[in-house]
Amino acid sequence: MVYEPRKLLLRALAGERTERPPIWLMRQAGRYLPEYLVTRAAAGGMLELCNSPDHAVEVTLQPIRRFGFDAAILFADLPQIAAALGQVLEYKEGDGPVLSPPIRSAADVARLTLTWLHQKLAPIYETVRRLTVALPPNVALIGYAGAPWTVATYMVEGRGGGATDHATIKRWALSDPEEFQPLIDLLTEAITQFLARQIESGAEAIQLFESSAGILPEPFFQRWCVQPVAAIVSALRAKYPDTPIIAFPRGAGLLYVGYAEATGVNCVGLDSTVPLAWAADRIQGALGCCVQGSLDNQLLAAGGAAMYAETDRILAALGRGPFIFNLGHGILKTTRPEHVQSLVRHIKSQ
Template sequence: MAVEGKRILRALRGEALATPPVWLMRQAGRYLPEYRAIRAKAGGFLDLCYTPDLAVEVSLQPIRRYGFDAAILFADILLVPQALGLELRFAEGEGPRLSTVTSAADLARLRPVEAIHETLAPVYETVARLRAELPAETALIGFAGAPWTVATYMIAGRGTPDQAPARALMYGDPATFAALIDRVTEATIAYLARQIAAGAEVVKLFDSWAGALPGPRFEEFCVAPARRIVAALGALAPEVPVIG
């Protein structure tokens, strides 16, 4: 089936379909026994993300079982901070734990954006292999975390209920905070551009913690970076929709 015939791409172009396309936000995961079996063999969660054989398999499992209109790359939004040089681990039952960026000195130790691709190369391989292995009618969605949400984890070192550490840096050291958002925005553009080059037909941005910012800050640190990402990707690949 030609790309033009894939239902989710038709819907994202504004076409009214008799039945809406179906996909889930977190498509691969614990609700699938076959996922749990792969996860048990993989070792750590990051091993699953960075091993293309395993990441391809768990991305395909929901398609085989349910025939969704789109497959979603199996990865994690915190791979970008890790590629920028932060230490990352997933504590069983506790979630992610990262080294932190809370000062200009910490920011200066981050890797340049052009260095992230060495770490993220297995993700791009997964995208390319998924695109080749998916049924002809199934589109492929890539994704990344939006800069504000990613920055909250980089600043706090974990998920927090109110994003207070990130807001404290935003108000207490606005120059460092703005520079961090800028670095993550640049990295996100580079990361999603490589996913598109590898075969992603749609990309999406997760800004899970956008609600923690008041109006003017929301415009500055959620809307503006998203606009920048969409504009940059649109210049590179105007045919690829971006879901927010």
């Protein structure tokens, strides 16, 4: 007898067309929620919040309590793995995460080490373990990491993706790919180990965020985005064949199809620019791959008729499944919680 997972999200990731689309939203635990701001202040800041299992569990649960999403995503921050490899991570008001010293040469890469990776990331594994007990039985737990290229952009630029034009990393990766390769190799190994520990701690699915996929020319997209993620998927699948993997190559455009096929992920997250009929035909149809997305986060911030109209268009195009409803990028801090509640009710009424 074939085992059919009960949780709606896991059924969609297994390739089923579910009775309604499961819904969760990127950055669903965040600054748009007043209770999150209270918890973050109590923790003493972003870094303390991420490294405190008590507080990280609380903020992960807050949107589940308020909105009843079908999945919770582990609350942590993408550059924590860079800090675990040896960079110094700080959060500066109005500037987001800052990593120092930036990685700019082969000598800088050589100073990074896997030695203390799991020791420094131990609070995250403890958060996962606690969430497996704290979450409602119908809610799936998603672990996550940044993909190697996206984490590398933080490490080389020294700050988050939205605060840079990526000129430094692009010059290095495009002009001297052989010198740049060891950084990607190190990150591929570190992220594989990081995700494996999350699965062992209780994560039921994994999402890889490739937020900076869209900045690379096609040959370099293949080398720095596709190949490392394919290696991570292969390694995880060899040990944990039943754990589904979602990847979100934001901005990949026409390269989405080749990315989904070459990486072998169970599901690809679509950004808001991807034509829906094309995705339904080329990804859901031809590849039989689950898709996730793709409401524009500005429409969620606006709410009302425009949000509902676009939501219905997405459902009509992708609802034949397998499909998970989400945004094309994370919830904006200006979003009113009642708009999120309205969206969840609308999806659950399908």
